[in-house]
Amino acid sequence: MANVEEMQCGSMLFRQExxxxxxxxxxxxxxxxxxxxxTSHRYGDAIAKLRVFPNGNLEITCECTPGCDEDKLTPAxxxxxxxxxxxxxWKNNVWVINGGEKVxxxxxxxxxxxNEALKKCNRSNRSQGSKVLHRxxxxxxxxxxxxxxxxxxxxxxxxxxxxxxxxxxxxCSDFPYxxxxxxxxxxxxxxxxxxxxxxxxTCKGCTSCVCFGCELCRFPDCTxxxxxxxxxxxxx
Numbered sequence: 001m002a003n004v005e006e007m008q009c010g011s012m013l014f015r016q017e018x019x020x021x022x023x024x025x026x027x028x029x030x031x032x033x034x035x036x037x038x039t040s041h042r043y044g045d046a047i048a049k050l051r052v053f054p055n056g057n058l059e060i061t062c063e064c065t066p067g068c069d070e071d072k073l074t075p076a077x078x079x080x081x082x083x084x085x086x087x088x089x090w091k092n093n094v095w096v097i098n099g100g101e102k103v104x105x106x107x108x109x110x111x112x113x114x115n116e117a118l119k120k121c122n123r124s125n126r127s128q129g130s131k132v133l134h135r136x137x138x139x140x141x142x143x144x145x146x147x148x149x150x151x152x153x154x155x156x157x158x159x160x161x162x163x164x165x166x167x168x169x170x171x172c173s174d175f176p177y178x179x180x181x182x183x184x185x186x187x188x189x190x191x192x193x194x195x196x197x198x199x200x201x202t203c204k205g206c207t208s209c210v211c212f213g214c215e216l217c218r219f220p221d222c223t224x225x226x227x228x229x230x231x232x233x234x235x236x
Contacts, residue, residue: 046082056117
């Protein structure tokens, strides 16, 4: 159960009048929760709950079907899960009900802390210059589900990972470092925990090794939402 301090934190994220016409508003636990959804022309509306946190995190619990157990999804992951045909534009494709109408997240106050965190991270990365550290990341094969490790120490390595990550049909045979197939063994779980963080060898993700976007790992000629968001915020 949320304590009083957490409840107060959640209630202070937005003014009451900013949320009063939104459906499914719930304040508590240091976050604000609202009903949200994403529409697929083929599957219809996928309904979910969006939680907005003061650090800029956005978490979605899907309720598309009674048996769906997808939770803590990013908006981009929820957009993909819903079957949206024109994916990678989650700010416009994920909506909330405001005043009885579907309104894209981009036209609400709910992205306030996300945008602030993104700009803060961009400024921090620019000030650090080449000191920005990216931990190793994994990309899963669409055919066998095995995860393959990508190092992100240079811009070229970041580009290889980025292209694999945004490719919905990426498979083991596309792995850029070695010619492998789905038959190749997956890295052991005990080894996967070592991802190159300088603060802690088995770090699960911290501000020292997780980058939310910088000039090393975002590309101005790319049209994916992550790169578009980064480029637009740098220009802002």
